[in-house]
Amino acid sequence: MTDPSVRQGPARQETELTGGGTTRVVRAGATVRRPVRPWTPAVHVLLDHLARRGFPGAPRQYGVDEQDREVLDYLPGEVGNYPLSPAVRSETALVTAARLLRSFHDSTAELAARLTAGWQFxxxxxxxxxxxxxxxxxxxxxxxxRAVGVIDFDTARPGPRHWDLSYALYRFAPLTDPxxxxxxxxxxxQARRARLFLDAYGCTAPQRAEAVASVPDRLRRLVTFMHEAANRGNADFARHIEEGHADLYLRDVDHVERHRDLWQRRVAD
Known part of the structure; x- marks a missing residue:
């Protein structure tokens, strides 16, 4: 998908968007510019597929600009950066985020079977x-x-629904230590919010149980990835570990496991 304004025209004023984690992201007019990565072509296939399926919650992609950055739609609204605003902490945000995730997943089922390579992971x-x-x-x-859009598909890959559901519960319920x-x-x-999220997604009882049970492993894998990336020389992840992020995730794992019976009674059953 191409846009004739991507590579030519007058100079654009660019504004750096905060909350981009380790990736520098800028806004230029009605577009967002991000670095191209080895997995960007797979992400663009995904975004084109979502556009064809009529999924309204993802940006469209317009190739790359003169600085070899990918060009995406800018989705207006509030991004839920921390500390979360009252609106993002609301039950309306929780329920609409779950429905957005379900719509996204359902729109990708056919693609998952045929686009198995080219992703970051x-x-x-x-x-x-x-x-x-x-x-x-x-x-x-x-x-x-209300959650109306999802951005940053760098970690996208084919997989089971519970991979996303478990992390979404961790972030939206949120299943975190005090x-x-x-x-x-x-x-x-947190248990009440977790059940609301999973019910809004449309989970069956076995899917609810699997999503909650997967949270500790999901977070442990994240910690392992952080350490492996730091050992490979990634300064951002090394700094995150030094700042205590990995230890925070492991405390949250302990919190989730400590309340396993509660999640079973109020979320899974």
């Missing part, structure tokens, strides 16, 4: 859908407290 089995890989408030766009300043609510409140 290898496909996971069973490859039922294309997983976003980092479905969280900071990668969702909200308008009037020491985590990004979290809120006590365990019973």
């Amino acid at each position: 290898p496909a996971l089995e069973p490859a039922d859908v294309i997983c976003h890989g980092d479905f969280a408030p900071y990668n969702c766009v909200f308008r009037d407290g 020491s985590n300043r990004d979290g809120f609510g006590d365990a019973p409140q």
Whole structure:
């Protein structure tokens, strides 16, 4: 998909967008510019597929610009960066985010079966859908407290639905230890929000149980990835570990496992 304005025309004023993690992202008019990565072609196939399927919650892609950056639609609204605003913490945001994730997954099921290579990470089995890989408030766009868009598909890959559902529960419920300043609510409140999310997604009882049970492993894999990346010389992840992010995730793992019976009674059953 190409846009004749991408590579030519007057100079654009660019504004750096905050909350981009380790990637520098800028806005130029109605577009966003991001570095091209080895997996960008696969992501563009995904975005083109979503556009053809009529999924309204993802940006369209317009190739690369004169600086070899990918060019995407800018989705107006509030991105759920931390600390979360009251609107992003609302039940409306929670429920609409779950419905957005379900719509995204359903729109990708056919593609997952045939686009198994080219992603940043290898496909996971069973490859039922294309997983976003980092479905969280900071990668969702909200308008009037409703989740209307999802951005940043760098960690997308084919996999099972619970790969995204478990991480979404961690971020949206959120299933966090009281020491985590990004979290809120006590365990019973978190259980209620987790059940609301999974019901809004349309999970069956076995899917609810699998999503909750997968949270500790999902976070442990994230910690392992952080350490492996730091050992390979990634300065961003080395800094994150030094700042205590890996230890925070492991405390949250302990919190989830400590309340396993509660999740079973109020979320899975």
